[in-house]
Amino acid sequence: MDTLDNSEWDVVIVGTGLRQSLLALALxxxxxxILHIDENDYYGGAEAxxxxxxxxxxxxxxxxxxxxxxxxNTSVTKPDLSPDSSTPQLSPSRKYSLALSPQLVYARSAxxxxxxxxxxxxxxxxxxxxxxxxxxxxxxxxxLREPISIHQxxxxxxxxxxxxxGREDVFQDQVLDFKSKRxxxxxxxxxxxxxxxxxxxKKYEYEPFTTxxxxxxxxxxxxxxxxxxxxxxxxxxxxxxxxxALPRIARHLRSIGVFGSGFGSVIPRWGGxxxxxxxxxxxxxxxxxxxxxxxxxxxxxKYSEFDGKLRxxxxxxxxxxxxxxxHAPSGIPAASDNRSVTIVSSDxxxxxxxxxxxxxxxxxxxxxxPSGSIPVEGWDQERAVPSVQIAIHxxxxxxxxxxxxxxxxxxxxxxxxxxxxxxxxxxxxxASVDITPAPTILWSLQYEQRCIPVNGSxxxxxxxxxxxxxxxxxxxxxxxxxxxxxxxxEIWQKIMGxxxxxxxxxxxxEPDIDDDD
Amino acid sequence: xxxxxxxxxxxxxxxxxxxxxxxxxxxxxxxDLVDLVNTKVAERQYTVEVLGLVTKLLNENPEYYTxxxxxxxxxxxxxxxxxxxxxxxxxxxxxxxxIDGDLQLTFALLRKFPxxxxxxxxxxxxxxxxxxxxxxxxxxxxxxxxxxxVGKLLHAxxxxxxxxxxxxxxxxxLQRLQAKAADSAAVRGLVExxxxxxxxxxxxxxxxxxxxxxxxxLIPRLLNExxxxxxxxxxxxxxxxxxxxxxxxxxxxxxxxWFYHQSLMSTISSDCPRESMIVxxxxxxxxxxxxxxxxxxxxxxxxxxxxxxxxxxxxLSTASFYVQVEAGTKAFTxxxxxxxxxxxxxxxxxxxxxxxxxxxxxxx
Numbered sequence: 001m002d003t004l005d006n007s008e009w010d011v012v013i014v015g016t017g018l019r020q021s022l023l024a025l026a027l028x029x030x031x032x033x034i035l036h037i038d039e040n041d042y043y044g045g046a047e048a049x050x051x052x053x054x055x056x057x058x059x060x061x062x063x064x065x066x067x068x069x070x071x072x073n074t075s076v077t078k079p080d081l082s083p084d085s086s087t088p089q090l091s092p093s094r095k096y097s098l099a100l101s102p103q104l105v106y107a108r109s110a111x112x113x114x115x116x117x118x119x120x121x122x123x124x125x126x127x128x129x130x131x132x133x134x135x136x137x138x139x140x141x142x143x144l145r146e147p148i149s150i151h152q153x154x155x156x157x158x159x160x161x162x163x164x165x166g167r168e169d170v171f172q173d174q175v176l177d178f179k180s181k182r183x184x185x186x187x188x189x190x191x192x193x194x195x196x197x198x199x200x201x202k203k204y205e206y207e208p209f210t211t212x213x214x215x216x217x218x219x220x221x222x223x224x225x226x227x228x229x230x231x232x233x234x235x236x237x238x239x240x241x242x243x244x245a246l247p248r249i250a251r252h253l254r255s256i257g258v259f260g261s262g263f264g265s266v267i268p269r270w271g272g273x274x275x276x277x278x279x280x281x282x283x284x285x286x287x288x289x290x291x292x293x294x295x296x297x298x299x300x301x302k303y304s305e306f307d308g309k310l311r312x313x314x315x316x317x318x319x320x321x322x323x324x325x326x327h328a329p330s331g332i333p334a335a336s337d338n339r340s341v342t343i344v345s346s347d348x349x350x351x352x353x354x355x356x357x358x359x360x361x362x363x364x365x366x367x368x369x370p371s372g373s374i375p376v377e378g379w380d381q382e383r384a385v386p387s388v389q390i391a392i393h394x395x396x397x398x399x400x401x402x403x404x405x406x407x408x409x410x411x412x413x414x415x416x417x418x419x420x421x422x423x424x425x426x427x428x429x430x431a432s433v434d435i436t437p438a439p440t441i442l443w444s445l446q447y448e449q450r451c452i453p454v455n456g457s458x459x460x461x462x463x464x465x466x467x468x469x470x471x472x473x474x475x476x477x478x479x480x481x482x483x484x485x486x487x488x489x490e491i492w493q494k495i496m497g498x499x500x501x502x503x504x505x506x507x508x509x510e511p512d513i514d515d516d517d
Numbered sequence: 518x519x520x521x522x523x524x525x526x527x528x529x530x531x532x533x534x535x536x537x538x539x540x541x542x543x544x545x546x547x548x549d550l551v552d553l554v555n556t557k558v559a560e561r562q563y564t565v566e567v568l569g570l571v572t573k574l575l576n577e578n579p580e581y582y583t584x585x586x587x588x589x590x591x592x593x594x595x596x597x598x599x600x601x602x603x604x605x606x607x608x609x610x611x612x613x614x615x616i617d618g619d620l621q622l623t624f625a626l627l628r629k630f631p632x633x634x635x636x637x638x639x640x641x642x643x644x645x646x647x648x649x650x651x652x653x654x655x656x657x658x659x660x661x662x663x664x665x666x667v668g669k670l671l672h673a674x675x676x677x678x679x680x681x682x683x684x685x686x687x688x689x690x691l692q693r694l695q696a697k698a699a700d701s702a703a704v705r706g707l708v709e710x711x712x713x714x715x716x717x718x719x720x721x722x723x724x725x726x727x728x729x730x731x732x733x734x735l736i737p738r739l740l741n742e743x744x745x746x747x748x749x750x751x752x753x754x755x756x757x758x759x760x761x762x763x764x765x766x767x768x769x770x771x772x773x774x775w776f777y778h779q780s781l782m783s784t785i786s787s788d789c790p791r792e793s794m795i796v797x798x799x800x801x802x803x804x805x806x807x808x809x810x811x812x813x814x815x816x817x818x819x820x821x822x823x824x825x826x827x828x829x830x831x832x833l834s835t836a837s838f839y840v841q842v843e844a845g846t847k848a849f850t851x852x853x854x855x856x857x858x859x860x861x862x863x864x865x866x867x868x869x870x871x872x873x874x875x876x877x878x879x880x881x
Contacts, residue, residue: 167768171764172720178763182822261721357672
């Protein structure tokens with residue numbers, strides 16, 4: 001078509017982020033006339049993946065003036081690398097695929113099931129998430145167990161301890177004393193069906209999880225950090241309630257072994273959730289959906305009654321029955337998280353031990369830095385520091401060339417303190433890995449991401465007028481949250497109405513249709 | 518029904534009328550095939566055609582063991598009678614095609630029915646037949662191939678006792694061939710690696726009866742191969758006790774771990790047959806020290822797991838070993854033993870008769 005002006009649609013989807021793309025996938029077999037636009041000139045929105053150059057351009061393009069933009073305060077650091085051949089160098093831009101959303105997906109997640117039942121799983125590759133580690137300094141805790149390295153660098157002296165994720169890990173642990181092992185095992189047995197025993201934890205629901213561990217299971221402090229690491233939240237240790245921790249730990253432990261022994265979650269290859277977003281859009285395009293990049297909606301989106309008319313930024317007027325988009329900020333100042341992407345000159349092999357004979361090679365390692373393990377300048381000692389999460393992706397993901405790895409950092413702390421904390425965490429991590437040559441930082445990107453609060457109503461999405469549906473945003477989570485799928489399903493049901501059929505359940509298309517294998 | 522902690526799923530029970538008719542048809546066809554095979558065999562028609570019919574039937578129902586017997590009769594008739602000389606320069610590189618064929622058949626069937634006795638049995642028979650028709654080199658290759666195969670099957674299901682038992686047989690055959698070639702280093706190497714294998718399997722999954730059992734069988738053999746003296750043997754016993762105690766501490770609710778503990782305790786007792794002993798010259802004093810230490814250790818676990826019945830059973834069992842050596846012991850009292858028995862009655866009331874009998878045996 002030559003122009004979108006005066007075109008009529010059944011559904012207009014704005015933005016090609018993961019939510020919108022999953023919706024596009026869900027609608028790909030319907031007979032709806034779909035227009036899917038994105039004001040960026042790339043797919044993926046907030047879940048996109050970038051080459052090095054694209055990342056640098058993205059960092060520059062971020063709108064620092066708006067208090068509503070999802071991303072802000074970006075900066076790229078490129079250490080001076082002497083050009084002689086012995087110093088590791090940055091590779092060409094296209095060798096990298098840096099993810100804005102490096103999430104892991106638990107084995108029992110509904111997302112995996114949906115990708116299979118919608119048949120798009122064949123276009124995706126998944127890699128195993130391997131070991132989880134906790135960073136500790138010897139000032140904080142006594143030497144807990146055989147550390148993989150104690151490395152002294154100026155004032156930093158830390159080590160990485162593997163988190164036990166089941167009975168056999170606890171069995172092989174060399175340093176925990178017998179009583180601590182018993183306490184931990186008792187807790188692990190409890191968590192396997194904790195929902196059936198509400199009397200054990202109901203009264204601790206809103207109490208800190210650590211209190212519950214001590215009072216109910218006599219789990220010694222030495223084990224708090226590893227167990228908190230399994231919750232994969234950035235909240236500080238005293239902020240994590242029992243009600244938050246239990247389902248997350250249960251999800252982690254119940255997922256282990258589902259796809260193969262030794263691991264419980266996977267990451268998509270080639271750049272995090274961006275791949276899944278691409279696959280969703282591709283499916284919708286095959287089904288007849290029209291895709292236009294570099295097109296946005298005019299107006300800041302204060303929604304009142306939606307009358308079916310939309311105006312695009314280039315001036316086109318279109319009409320549609322349904323419009324689905326991200327929810328615009330409500331003007332309430334939003335908290336923000338600090339994020340970072342660091343390219344490192346080493347494969348950090350000690351952090352990726354084998355998962356067992358004939359098990360898949362892990363491509364992701366998770367490092368947790370508990371409250372207090374990294375000092376923060378000027379911090380009010382009364383409050384606990386949020387914990388830092390770093391997900392390391394190996395080159396098997398295709399996100400960087402062999403011999404390098406990507407460190408994705410996340411901390412629920414805004415401003416300079418947050419970005420300093422992330423930087424220090426990355427440095428401490430690299431200093432504590434026993435590998436020669438010592439790893440160096442080749443490039444890094446820091447940014448902040450707003451967690452835009454939306455007034456909570458029961459529903460997962462917001463409806464404006466007869467046809468405007470908006471996705472609520474949520475705070476970044478290193479693990480894919482299945483509620484996103486629920487959100488997509490609610491919107492899909494609204495659009496499809498009565499003859500909806502099953503959500504994301506399709507038959508294979510005719511064999512002549514393109515099917516990447 | 519849950520067996521040893523693993524639940525079994527039941528198949529679907531609801532059938533439509535169409536499905537039922539299909540099944541009736543399948544049953545009729547199957548019965549015809551059975552009749553045909555049985556008739557041909559009764560008429561001693563040991564031909565390739567009958568072999569084909571037998572194959573078809575066995576693919577339908579490998580559990581029909583008589584048909585496996587028939588198969589062996591047919592094969593004996595079809596295979597060459599005289600085995601080649603062991604040093605025959607024209608000895609085959611590959612086993613006879615019928616041997617090969619049956620190896621493939623049993624392999625395919627084992628993947629679908631890994632717990633069918635008759636398939637394992639037939640495969641074993643085939644290999645022995647194959648060996649009798651080959652030179653030593655080919656025979657070694659056949660049996661080594663088996664070791665790899667059973668390794669893969671155990672990787673798929675590490676608790677399949679058929680596979681473990683087959684593994685022991687394969688190892689024994691390999692050792693026989695190695696002994697024939699006077700290769701004692703290889704024999705020892707195989708025992709060591711089998712022992713390592715059990716360690717690896719246990720580390721992957723503590724709850725593996727067969728792995729622990731195999732380990733218990735290997736240890737006396739291992740000590741013999743290492744020509745271990747009293748000190749080495751004592752060290753081995755200590756290490757194994759340490760290992761099993763760590764396992765008990767990690768999961769006192771797992772039965773397979775307690776079984777191995779029990780088997781170690783039985784090697785300490787004076788009743789132990791010589792070929793199963795770990796230490797061959799234990800003094801009574803040493804025995805008592807072991808028993809006392811075990812009981813103390815297990816009692817410590819009671820602090821955290823007062824409701825674990827295996828602990829009480831084990832305490833009573835160790836106490837009775839102790840009392841066999843020293844009747845008038847002060848290490849524990851009759852009152853204590855009585856209280857452990859009461860705990861068993863409380864925790865496992867369905868086995869009341871068993872606890873009563875145990876009490877009588879221990880004079881409680």
